[in-house]
Amino acid sequence: NAGVTQTPKxxxxxxxxxxxxxxxxxxxxxxxxxxxxDPGMGLKLIYYSVGAGITDKGExxxxxxxxxxxxxxxxxxxxxxxxxxxxxxxxxxxxRNSYNEQFFGPGTRLTVL
Amino acid sequence: xxxxxxxxxxxxxxxGAPVELKCNYSYSGSxxxxxxxxxxxxxxxxxxxxxxxxxxxxxTADLNKGETSFHLKKPFAQEEDSAMYYxxxxxxxxKLVFGKGTKLTVNP
Numbered sequence: 001n002a003g004v005t006q007t008p009k010x011x012x013x014x015x016x017x018x019x020x021x022x023x024x025x026x027x028x029x030x031x032x033x034x035x036x037x038d039p040g041m042g043l044k045l046i047y048y049s050v051g052a053g054i055t056d057k058g059e060x061x062x063x064x065x066x067x068x069x070x071x072x073x074x075x076x077x078x079x080x081x082x083x084x085x086x087x088x089x090x091x092x093x094x095x096r097n098s099y100n101e102q103f104f105g106p107g108t109r110l111t112v113l
Numbered sequence: 114x115x116x117x118x119x120x121x122x123x124x125x126x127x128x129g130a131p132v133e134l135k136c137n138y139s140y141s142g143s144x145x146x147x148x149x150x151x152x153x154x155x156x157x158x159x160x161x162x163x164x165x166x167x168x169x170x171x172x173t174a175d176l177n178k179g180e181t182s183f184h185l186k187k188p189f190a191q192e193e194d195s196a197m198y199y200x201x202x203x204x205x206x207x208k209l210v211f212g213k214g215t216k217l218t219v220n221p
Binding site for chain 2: 031033035040041042043044045048050058090092101102103104105106107
């Protein structure tokens with residue numbers, strides 16, 4: 001199993017550009033999450049999904065959109081990139097949720113200039 | 114509101130010394146608590162969870178509901194324990210709330 005994969009690993013965007021961060025998992029997990037990690041700030045939840053076709057906002061959803069058309073994929077869309085979105089983005093997945101660990105991807109480092 | 118506080122941003126100890134990484138939480142119900150670890154150039158991974166009452170890599174953590182704490186302890190630190198440690202809380206929803214993390218450095 002590849003686990004949770006994320007692409008790209010690094011990206012530099014100009015203000016106002018858009019992009020999609022890809023996330024996929026091959027563990028048949030029904031729960032998937034997107035976090036951002038700013039220096040010294042821990043991880044903050046952006047969006048999450050409890051299954052295909054179901055998504056919900058986390059703590060910091062503004063400026064992002066997600067979709068979950070399949071169990072495996074959970075892309076994160078930035079429509080109008082802003083410098084405040086410079087961060088490291090982590091995708092995670094888990095099977096159900098109670099007491100089950102979240103498995104994390106390697107992260108995408110995004111810089112918006 | 115659910116909140117996790119890790120008061121130490123940085124913690125440095127010598128090899129063989131005891132180490133304690135502090136975690137306090139705020140939640141009115143029955144929490145589920147976890148410690149996640151991120152070693153250099155590796156992805157974030159679960160270290161242990163309170164429900165399992167397990168010892169992983171020599172680390173233990175006891176949930177103290179009276180003090181609302183879930184401190185991570187190891188009696189004899191090793192250099193390979195150097196990493197970023199995050200305490201996380203799940204309370205009544207599908208979401209994990211993470212602390213800001215503590216960077217542990219174990220010096221030779």
